[in-house]
Amino acid sequence: MSYLDKAKALEEYMVTMRRHFHQHPEKSMEERETTAFIMARLNEMGIPHRKLNPSGVVAEIPGGRPGKTVALRADMDALTIQEETGLPFASKAEGLMHACGHDLHMAGLLGAARLLWQERQSLGGNVRLIFQPGEEVGKGAKAVIEQGGMEGVDMVFGMHNMPSLPAGTVAGSKGPVFSAADYFKITIQGKAGHGATPEDAIDATVAASALVMNLQPLVSREISSLESLVITVGQLHSGTRFNIISGEAVLEGTVRSFDPAIHDMVPGAMERVVEGIARAYRVEAKLEYDKVAKACVNEEGFTDLCLRSAGKVAQVAPEGRQMIAEDFSEYMQLCPGAFFLYGSGCEYPLHSDHFAGDEQALITACAMYAQVAADALSQI
Missing domain, CATH: 3.30.70.360 (Alpha-Beta Plaits)
Structure with a gap:
């Protein structure tokens, strides 16, 4: 059975996970209940893991044969937006919403964790699972790295849902894919x-x-x-x-x-x-300027591998660069990696108070995470 078929068999599980996350969003670097929930699910599977401070989880699936380590990352934080979707599983937290689809990301990686744990004896190496806090504020990846979450990792892979693409598609390209991002504040005194x-x-x-x-x-x-x-x-x-x-x-x-x-x-x-x-x-004017995130630059060889993996589980779509920023770039400073998009088919854009991704996207996310990990470990 292919990873796509195995992911389809986990659809009900992932939908349940996604709806729980969606109802219980948490602020960046404050995802404590989300962390506890993920740890409980990993405990149920038997996957070794550890909690990060103040939030986040790093887990490890050891393969049946020795080899290198590939990391898979999903982000956890929500946005300070009042949800207006009208969904029966809408956010229960006033003024907080998973308007960027991180609920989809976490549920997809939990699904992939189940698949890879079941298939662990066939893996020639290890799979690191990173449930990362604070992506929206550009602090989470640095916190993961500072706490040893990337130690021993040889390749890293991440994805983000994209509402402009239909569910069942994966898109990516070589070179710069997500932009660098800075923050500025200008105070004027008159x-x-x-x-x-x-x-x-x-x-x-x-x-x-x-x-x-x-x-x-x-x-x-x-x-x-x-x-x-x-x-x-x-x-x-x-x-x-x-x-x-x-x-x-x-x-x-x-x-x-x-x-x-x-x-x-x-x-x-x-x-x-x-x-x-x-x-x-x-007037008097003062400029404050902070560099938040570097550009995400997909390594050529690993991108080719990921595109081949994508072709096994989804329709591969051409997709240009995005001016969206991602602190996933911090991981790519340490080892080769690639960052891809997958379709979440929604008429509303990311960060909209009406954003609600197609739950069919969970199947693609799960299958792609698992497929690229297995393919990466079989080719190094």
């Missing part, structure tokens, strides 16, 4: 005043607006049109009342790119724009 006498004030709102508009030419005029760069101001908070000129404004946003040289150029260029706007609008 001088508050009456809305009727702007000459007596220094308007932080006007300066903030100018900053939003003047950051965009960094994309359109300072890098090649053949390259990719995104600078998004996601939040702008300024003012306290309709007839008061704001004395302070705060902007927060993200930077995305694939090319390390471009990514390294951005902080200095942003600082130049911030200083220029501050002088032009008579």
